[in-house]
Every structure is written in structure tokens, then in C-alpha cells.
Amino acid sequence: AQSVTQLGSHVSVSEGALVLLRCNYSSSVPPYLFWYVQYPNQGLQLLLKYTSAATLVKGINGFEAEFKKSETSFHLTKPSAHMSDAAEYFCAVTGYSTLTFGKGTMLLVSP
Amino acid sequence: EAGVTQFPSHSVIEKGQTVTLRCDPISGHDNLYWYRRVMGKEIKFLLHFVKESKQDESGMPNNRFLAERTGGTYSTLKVQPAELEDSGVYFCASSQNGARRQETQYFGPGTRLLVL
Numbered sequence: 466a467q468s469v470t471q472l473g474s475h476v477s478v479s480e481g482a483l484v485l486l487r488c489n490y491s492s493s494v495p496p497y498l499f500w501y502v503q504y505p506n507q508g509l510q511l512l513l514k515y516t517s518a519a520t521l522v523k524g525i526n527g528f529e530a531e532f533k534k535s536e537t538s539f540h541l542t543k544p545s546a547h548m549s550d551a552a553e554y555f556c557a558v559t560g561y562s563t564l565t566f567g568k569g570t571m572l573l574v575s576p
Numbered sequence: 577e578a579g580v581t582q583f584p585s586h587s588v589i590e591k592g593q594t595v596t597l598r599c600d601p602i603s604g605h606d607n608l609y610w611y612r613r614v615m616g617k618e619i620k621f622l623l624h625f626v627k628e629s630k631q632d633e634s635g636m637p638n639n640r641f642l643a644e645r646t647g648g649t650y651s652t653l654k655v656q657p658a659e660l661e662d663s664g665v666y667f668c669a670s671s672q673n674g675a676r677r678q679e680t681q682y683f684g685p686g687t688r689l690l691v692l
Contacts, residue, residue, distance in 0.1 A: 469618075497678040508580070509619075509667065509683035516678040555619065559677045562632065563609065564669075566619040 467492045467558045471567035479575050484528075484543040486570050488556030491537065497559040498539040500530055503569075504552045512554070515539060526550070546574050578602070580684035582668050588690045594656040597687045601650070601670030607631075608651050609671075609681060610643060614664040622666075625651060658691045665689070 472487040490496055497516055501509040513524025520532045530541045539556060551574045557564040581600045589595050601608045610622040622641070623633040627648035636643070640659070645651040655662050665688050669681040 494677075499680075501683070506685070508685040509669075511680055511682075514678065514680065561677065562607075562624055563621040563635075564611075564619075564681060565621070566611075568618045 467496070467560045467565040469556050469558050469565055469567035471554075471556050471570050473570055474568065475571045475573060477573040477575065478546045480548055481545050484541070484546045484550065484572065486541040486554050486556075486572065488530075488539045488541065488567060489537055490539060490556070490558045492558050492560075494561075498530075498532065499557045499559070499564065500524065500528070500539075500541050501555045501557065502552050503555065509555065512541070546572075548574050548576065550574055580668055580670050580682050582666075582684040582687050584687060585685065586688045586690075588692065589658055590692050591660055592657045594654065595658055595689060597653045597655075597666050597668075597689070599651045599653070599668030599684060601668070602682055605670035605672050605682075606648065607671040607673070607679075607681075608645060609669040610651070610653055611667040611669065612664050613667065613686075614661070619667065622653075655689075658689075660691050663689055663691045 468491045470489045499514045500512040513522045515532045523529045528543045553569045555569045556567045583598045608625040613619040621635040624631045625645045642654045665686040667686045668684045671679045671681045
């Protein structure tokens with residue numbers, strides 16, 4: 466079975482500050498991990514995914530995530546937040562063909 | 577290339593009524609998924625089609641939900657009769673090769689369903 470825990474339903478940062486969104490997973494099979502973002506009134510958009518090729522994964526819009534097997538984590542980071550990063554972020558792990566999502570983290574960016 | 581589209585974007589119905597949601601996947605994608613997010617909860621898997629066949633429907637909550645994918649193209653999800661707890665956002669996603677676990681699923685904008 467698969468599960469995902471996202472620590473913090475809301476994270477607030479100032480523009481220009483580091484963004485860190487936490488994701489821990491549990492998986493009965495070697496995991497493939499995803500981060501999706503949902504902007505207001507839009508669908509989920511893939512930010513990046515881990516497919517075992519490299520533990521540090523770079524995605525769109527300057528985001529990256531590091532897979533740490535020993536910590537069962539896949540935290541999402543961005544060095545400098547922009548106002549346009551304000552959205553809801555979802556971490557997900559693949560089962561045999563379906564995605565299991567965390568509850569999501571709303572990122573709030575203040576000027 | 578057009579993305580996954582869903583119709584309607586919003587639906588408000590009364591308890592006991594019927595609602596049908598539609599999803600058009602990305603052209604050429606054999607795999608189609610339905611997910612649902614109830615307010616305050618995580619996005620949860622409902623079912624998975626491969627072409628017109630149901631590959632996995634383990635997430636369907638009960639027999640008031642009926643999903644079809646005639647001809648392996650678009651899919652419909654019917655809720656009959658709707659209950660208050662069916663309110664939420666229904667997402668559709670598609671992928672090219674569902675047999676590969678690392679395959680990206682592309683999501684539509686969702687249908688926001690409110691049952692009063």
C-alpha cells in the first residue's frame with residue numbers, strides 16, 4: 466500500500482525567501498514520486514517527478530526535489546519565491562497504476 | 577495539442593438528482609483515470625480505464641456511481657441519485673501508457689460538484 470504525508474496544510478513565505486514543502490511517503494514497492502501544482506481555477510500541473518534515474522530532480526519554474534530513501538522523503542524546494550508561486554502543491558506516489566496523493570499544501574507568498 | 581478537458585466546470589444539484597460528468601482525454605491516450613477531492617481531504621482515486629475497459633475500479637465509493645468509456649475515447653461519470661457527501665471536485669486524468677508506473681498523468685481542470 467502507498468501513502469503520502471504532507472506536513473503543513475499552509476506554508477507562508479515572503480517573496481524572495483526559500484520555499485520548502487515537505488513530503489514523506491510510504492510504499493510497498495519502489496516508489497515513483499510526483500509533485501503537482503494547482504493554480505486557482507486550473508487543473509493539476511506536473512512540476513517534477515522522480516523515476517529512479519537521479520535523486521535530485523529539477524522541475525519547472527525553478528523547483529527541485531530530492532529523493533531520500535533513508536528518510537522516505539521527497540521535499541520540494543525553490544531558492545527564491547515569487548508571487549506567482551502562490552498555489553496549492555500536491556505530492557503523490559504511484560501504486561501499480563494509480564496515484565496516491567497527500568492532502569496538499571497551500572503556499573502563500575507575501576510581498 | 578489540446579489537454580484533458582472536463583464538462584461542466586461547475587454543477588449545483590439537489591440531493592436525489594442525477595448528474596453526469598464528462599471527460600475528454602488527450603488524443604491518443606489509452607489510459608483514463610477519475611479522481612475526486614472532497615473538501616478538506618486528499619485527492620482520491622476512483623477508477624482507471626484502459627481504452628474502453630475498466631482496469632481498476634477499487635476506488636468507486638458505491639453503486640450510485642457509474643463510469644463508462646464507450647469506444648475508448650471520452651468518459652462519463654454518472655452519479656445517481658446524488659447525496660450530500662458526493663460534493664467535491666472530480667478530476668479526470670489521462671496517460672499514454674499506464675503500464676509504466678512512472679508515466680505522467682495529465683489532469684483536467686476538474687468539475688466542481690455541489691449537492692444541496
